[in-house]
Amino acid sequence: MTEGIHNSIVLMGCKHCGKSTQGKLLAQKLGVDFIDTDDEIGRIRGVDFRTLYKTKGVSEFVQAEEEACSSIIKKYTDRQVVIATGGGICDNPPALHALRECGTFVFLKLDIKYSIKRIMDKIEENPLGGFTNAPAYVMDENPTSLKQIEDILLKKYTDRYQQYQSIADVVVDIKNAPIEENLKALLGALSIK
Template identity: 30%
Template sequence: MDKILLIGFRATGKTTVGKLLSEVLNWDFIDTDQEIQKRSGKTIRKLVEEKGWQHFREIEKEVIKSLVEKSKVVISLGGGGILHQQEIKALKQKSFVVWLRASPKIIIERMLKDEKTLEERPKLTSEDLTTEVVQVLTLREPLYQEFADLTVDTERLSLEEIKSFILDRFSRFKN
């Protein structure tokens, strides 16, 4: 077991926690959204505006496929990456999968505080933010649950507690 895969909705802490874990483990850190931006030469917002969600998902799928053979890496999977079930199944075989979870209320609070939300994160639906978060989360939660080896509620724990909890469970899981 030489990968940790962080899954979950937007604004649940995947990138922040992933960077912390990679530092402690002395592993590489890969954020699939950043990889998509590198490959396309555009921000996600710009890519989706110009080419649409389907094109974004195609690049995302290729990025996920490319990670299967990587080792000693912590991966932050974009919130919708879980929709590529076949690729996630292949990645899961060599990964400890952690679902970072938060309630819609907390996700919305975090998104509104985060400058990236407006600049980089395109809307997923035509609905208002609250409706969008609730609807999309309702669709994705069963997939997060299905693939997760560990679920961590990010609402009440500090980053240090989250990091320590994941590392403890990871050491037990891989042995």
């Protein structure tokens, strides 16, 4: 691949699909920098992206995500990079617009049921009826049971999968398999040897 941000790769997909893991491996293979938009949000705002979302809300998070994407474009304009996005960037058209000049949008498509299982395995119900380790966007809907959380995740992920399918240049089926096997699938989909 030639140099420049226009020849970069933007990895997208829902939580736990492997964007950061595969992104770091892909960047290493290509000999380029790896950037995570969530880390860039933290650098710009001085607080990690989860805390920003919880304390400042959706609109502030969306603005920070757009700023992070624009910052990445400016900072790396003269070189190729691999970028991992946040799981909900499909709901942020200005951020997507900023990243569109990077080059290839890649949707890492992990089976929805497996994605949800990975999230549900970490969620715990406390004695007072609250939940720990549930994504903030799920808790925004005030679920009262683990089943409701699962239903919210299923609807959200079904919608997001459709969004990612429509904006992606490349779709890679990610399996519940060793990291190396998924990297081979990613490299093959991008025609990288």
